[in-house]
Amino acid sequence: MSMINQMDIEEFDAEWITLIMSARKMGLSMEDIRAFLRSPFQPKKYAHNTTENDPCMSP
Template sequence: MSMLNQMKTEEFDAEWMNLIISARKLGLTLEDIRAFLRSPYQPMKNPHLTTANNTCTSS
């Protein structure tokens, strides 16, 4: 594995760890997290939708 790929993987892993820790602090169980990740109702990524034109996040 190249140094760049290893750095990206470690950064990616750190992000996932932070998400899991945050979810646990909110009281979610590991099974809650697994169920959420397996859910078929996950929002689809839309490359045309950005935070700049998202009415939910714009001020």
């Protein structure tokens, strides 16, 4: 079962709306935003919140 509740979803939705509106005010088209979100250069999501594979955290 998901740990995200309705209030979290509403908060995320409000953040996304703010981000999209900011991007639109900067002159980005919806297609520009979609292309950015689909970009293969986006950071990868990791299953675990560890620093063992993070090159910035290496000694």
